[in-house]
Structure formats: C-alpha cells, structure tokens
Amino acid sequence: MTLYENLAQRFISDIKAQKLPTGSRLPALRVICQQHKVSMTTATRAYDYLQQAGWIYAQPQSGYFVSPQADAYQQDHAPAAHVSLDKMEPRDPKDFAPLNGYNPTSALFTPLGTSMIAPQLQPAEALQRCIKRVTRRAGQQLFEYPDPQGEIALRSALAQHFQKEHFAFLPQDLVITNGCIDSVRIAIETLTQVGDTIAIGSPCFSGLLDLLVGLSRNVIEIPLGSDGLDLEYFESVLQQGLVKASLFSTSNINPTGQTLSVKQKQALAQLAARYQIPMIEDDIYFELSHQNLSPLPSKHWDNQGYVVWCGSVSKSLAAGMRLGWCLPGQYLESYRKKQVATGFGVNGLMQSALAEFINTGEYQSHVNKVRRLLGAQIHDYRQFLSLNLPQETKISLPQGGIVLWLQIPNLNTLELERQANQAGIDMRSGACFSTHDVYHDCLRINCGWPLQNTVDKHSSYQQLQKLCELINTLV
Known part of the structure; x- marks a missing residue:
C-alpha cells in the first residue's frame, strides 16, 4: 500500500474498533502532518480516500468527521438485496409487472x-433571478430553434463544472437532452432494436422498467448485493451473447442508495470494451453524495467509448427545467441523429439559464449545501x-x-x-x-x-x- 493508504487504514481500524464513533471530529490536516510526519499531500490524499470510501465527511469551516455510514461496519443493517436468479433468460418486463x-x-x-x-431546499429565488436576467438578454434567441446538440454555452459550463469534480470531457462530446430519462431513451433506441435484450441491475429503478416496457425491450437482471453487482454472472451473460447492451446506475443507486466500488466501475468499463457491448450509465444521482467529493462514474475509465453516460439536474436542482445530458462516446454521431429524428432540440432559454447559474457559482454552492x-x-x-x-x-x-x-x-x-x-x-x-x-x-x-x-x-x-x-x- 502507498503511504496515504496506510495512513487511511489506521483511521479505518480505529473507526471499526469504535475508538472513533460516528460524528467524532478527526484531527486537522496540519495536525496529521505533525503527528504522523507526513507531507500535506499525503494527509490530504488519505482524507480524500476515506471520504471516497464513505468513512468520513467534510464540513466546511469545521473539519472532518466520522460518517454515519461507518455504522454499517459495526451493525448488520443493510438489506440482503443479493438474490439468486437461476435462469439467464430474457424476460419481457410487461409480462412480469405488478398488477x-x-x-x-x-x-x-x-x-x-x-x-x-x-422545494424549500431548492434555490428558487436565485434561480428565478437568473432566468429573468437571461430572458432580458435573450432577444432573437427566443424565436430560434436551439442547437440540436445543445447550446455551446451550457455544454462548456457543464464541462468546466464536472472538471472540478475530477471528471473531464470536451464540450463537443456532450449532447443536451430533455432530462436524464430522455438521455437514456435515446441511448436505448440508438444502440438496440425492438425485441433486443438489455442487462439491468436488480433491483432496478421502476422508471427505467417503465421505459423498457414502452420501448418493447427485454431484460436480464444482474443481482446487486452488498458487494455490488454480480460481475461473474454479468460476464457469463456477455459471453453467451444474450444482450445487446447493458443499463446500470453506479453511484447513489435508486432504490438501494449504494455506490459501486471503484474496482467495480473500472470492471464495467473494461467488460463493455472487451465484449464490445455498450453500457448505458444512468448517473442522475452522481452529484448527491453525502460527502463533498462525488464518486467518479464508470465513464471515467472508459478508454474506448463503449460507456454512454447520462445525467441531469432533475434531482439536484429542478426537475421542471427538463435538462439532461449524455456523453455517447463512440456513438456520438448515431446518438445525435436519433435525437434529431425524435425532437427539435431542447428549450434554449432554460439551457442559457442553467449555464448562467453554473457560471456564477450558484449551482455549485447549492449542491454543496444540499449534500450536507x-x-x-x-x-x-x-x-x-x-x-x-x-x-x-x-x-x-x-x-x-x-x-x-x-x-x-x-x-x-x-x-x-x-x-x-x-x-x-x-x-x-x-x-x-x-x-x-x-x-x-x-x-x-x-x-x-x-x-x-x-x-x-x-x-x-x-x-x-x-x-x-x-x-x-x-x-
């Protein structure tokens, strides 16, 4: 292990032994440097490691504290979500829906x-002021069709925003959509045909199951347990050629709330590339980590463009804005064509308003507050x-x-x-x-x-x- 990982493991041992109970304040970084004779870089990386793993969280101007999530290592409270699914057979979700x-x-x-x-936790007044400012400046833009790929101002603002979360991409690689579910829909229609089978996590967000019913796609469920997705089961599905694509959430998953480990996210990107079967990543809760540091998506480790990353502000800011996005990777051109064929772009005024809200720093400030x-x-x-x-x-x-x-x-x-x-x-x-x-x-x-x-x-x-x-x- 590296020096910072060794340092982090000392704190994990103390938390497991309940020497540091939930809510305990950890030493300041400068104190860590003095006590353990390490550099500020090592101390910072150790705390970042602990945050990413959910052991601690940061409170601005207050310091670092042991996370309530650390209780999971002392108490067996997590539901036994991992289930045994014996038959790897495609299932039409409409035939198995509840009454x-x-x-x-x-x-x-x-x-x-x-x-x-x-709604009372949302920055309504600040957002309304932002929309008014943009409306006054809009002029001719109000009467024109928006750029089918999305306004460059918003694509650039999102690229700069996510770069601060250590997730970098180019504005020209991003497509703006009418919310995350629309991003996922376009991806499914781009990558698969009616009657094709898609691998999904189990349990799976009910809205995605509704979408798959509407698009007449079949599913094979991949068990999601306390250790994450059953990747052996998933790879056997890929080896047998049973699916044309996969559709997974990876961070703050609805309904279980869990986040896949870095190792699992890397493995998903690698499996997509190895079998050349695209993975749609529904990452709508990406920014709603309860710590200051967002977990990276599988897309971060996608070197060959097989991961199609979808997100939105529908959960973090305002569902009514109907703004989402997609990084289609190597499928960019076919994704854009499918989007144009099923719509004439996304509301330009709302795009400009979100770009302004991000660029002023008000969006990041809101996200930081709502996470806590x-x-x-x-x-x-x-x-x-x-x-x-x-x-x-x-x-x-x-x-x-x-x-x-x-x-x-x-x-x-x-x-x-x-x-x-x-x-x-x-x-x-x-x-x-x-x-x-x-x-x-x-x-x-x-x-x-x-x-x-x-x-x-x-x-x-x-x-x-x-x-x-x-x-x-x-x-």
Whole structure:
C-alpha cells in the first residue's frame, strides 16, 4: 500500500474498533502532518480516500468527521438485496409487472413516494433571478430553434463544472437532452432494436422498467448485493451473447442508495470494451453524495467509448427545467441523429439559464449545501425508522442520494402499498423494482423532505409515522 493508504487504514481500524464513533471530529490536516510526519499531500490524499470510501465527511469551516455510514461496519443493517436468479433468460418486463405496473402510485403524490428534494431546499429565488436576467438578454434567441446538440454555452459550463469534480470531457462530446430519462431513451433506441435484450441491475429503478416496457425491450437482471453487482454472472451473460447492451446506475443507486466500488466501475468499463457491448450509465444521482467529493462514474475509465453516460439536474436542482445530458462516446454521431429524428432540440432559454447559474457559482454552492442537508435527513429518517419499526427491520446505509431501502421479514409490501394509498400515503413496494418476485418484503422511502413534526397530516413526519403504524399492523 502507498503511504496515504496506510495512513487511511489506521483511521479505518480505529473507526471499526469504535475508538472513533460516528460524528467524532478527526484531527486537522496540519495536525496529521505533525503527528504522523507526513507531507500535506499525503494527509490530504488519505482524507480524500476515506471520504471516497464513505468513512468520513467534510464540513466546511469545521473539519472532518466520522460518517454515519461507518455504522454499517459495526451493525448488520443493510438489506440482503443479493438474490439468486437461476435462469439467464430474457424476460419481457410487461409480462412480469405488478398488477398496477412498475410505477402504480404515480398519480398519488406525497413526500415519501417520488424520489425528489423538497422545494424549500431548492434555490428558487436565485434561480428565478437568473432566468429573468437571461430572458432580458435573450432577444432573437427566443424565436430560434436551439442547437440540436445543445447550446455551446451550457455544454462548456457543464464541462468546466464536472472538471472540478475530477471528471473531464470536451464540450463537443456532450449532447443536451430533455432530462436524464430522455438521455437514456435515446441511448436505448440508438444502440438496440425492438425485441433486443438489455442487462439491468436488480433491483432496478421502476422508471427505467417503465421505459423498457414502452420501448418493447427485454431484460436480464444482474443481482446487486452488498458487494455490488454480480460481475461473474454479468460476464457469463456477455459471453453467451444474450444482450445487446447493458443499463446500470453506479453511484447513489435508486432504490438501494449504494455506490459501486471503484474496482467495480473500472470492471464495467473494461467488460463493455472487451465484449464490445455498450453500457448505458444512468448517473442522475452522481452529484448527491453525502460527502463533498462525488464518486467518479464508470465513464471515467472508459478508454474506448463503449460507456454512454447520462445525467441531469432533475434531482439536484429542478426537475421542471427538463435538462439532461449524455456523453455517447463512440456513438456520438448515431446518438445525435436519433435525437434529431425524435425532437427539435431542447428549450434554449432554460439551457442559457442553467449555464448562467453554473457560471456564477450558484449551482455549485447549492449542491454543496444540499449534500450536507441530505446526509443529515437520511440520518434522521434512519433513526426514526429504527425506533418505530420491528427490530428485525434492515435499513440501507446510503453514501448518497435521496432514498432508503428497507427489508422487513414477513411483510407483504404490496398489501402495505394498497393500504398506504388508501390512507393517502405514497410509497414504493419492492415489486416495482424487478421482474422477479424477490423483493416482496422490501420497500423504498424518499427522504428528500425534512423530517419535521408539524400538525399538517401531509408532512413527511406525519406520513412516516402513519406508515410505520401500518407496517406494525401487518407483520
């Protein structure tokens, strides 16, 4: 191991031994240099390593602290998401959808259902001022069709923004789309045909399953467990030529909240290149790490252009802006042609507004703030659930994102969903996230709303309390 890795391992050992409990403040970098006789570079890299692995987090002007996620190494709270899928056979997702579909409660909206951040946590006034400034300057632009690939101002702003996250690309390689799901749709239509089979993670975000149903693609599910994707299973699928593409989330995955290791992300890029089978990377939660440092996507290790990286501000800023993007790699020209064939570009005014918001630094400032808030909210939700649910309940320990994944033995979450909907509570049962009947005792909860005890029956606190009561009557 390198010097900084050795230093990091000392802290990991202390955290595992609970010599440094959750929330403990770590020594300042200059103190580390003095105590361990190392350079500032070594000390900084050690702390970066610990942050990337989820052991610690940084608080601006306050220092470094042991992360709540470190509890996972003392307590077995994580749901047993890894399932055995015996047959590597293509499945048409529409034939295996729950009775009401993969997204059955989309017509009902309360804070626990849809994965999104509460409006009060968004920089509404700053964004509105930005849109007004851009509108006043727009002039003729308002009456012209936008650049089909996306306005160069936004593509350049995004390239500069992500370079600060140590993920570099060129503006000319990026395509702007109408949100992340649109990026993924165009990628699927570019890379596959109707009736083709795509490998997906299991559990898989219900919206992606809905999309695959609509596009008439089949799926083979790759188990996603506490150690990440079952890459041996996935490679055997590739070796047999069973799929034309893969579709995976890799960071702050919905619904489990976990992030694949650097080793797994590298392996996915390598497998795509080795078998020349493209991988679509849905990375919409990329920026919502609960630490200051975002995990790098698989695309970072893609040297041959087989990874098609998709993202958006729909989760980090404003879903209503309908702005996303894609790095199609070697498929850039075919991706652009497919996009032009199915649309006439993306709203130019909104593109200019987002470019302005990024360039002023207000977007980065907002992201930094909301990361800390989400980390605290996830912690609050986990504590509430731990106190109010059966002792055998397992609750995920996400390193980022907005959701929690629960597993409660002997609970029929489809029946829970039915009763919750009748009580005006939106939630997602495990059945929404797979074509297999393996998550019947699992559910997903959105934690994007602050957990405040108010008299409003639609508040997240009141909704969560009622949901816990329903669960306790069913187990």
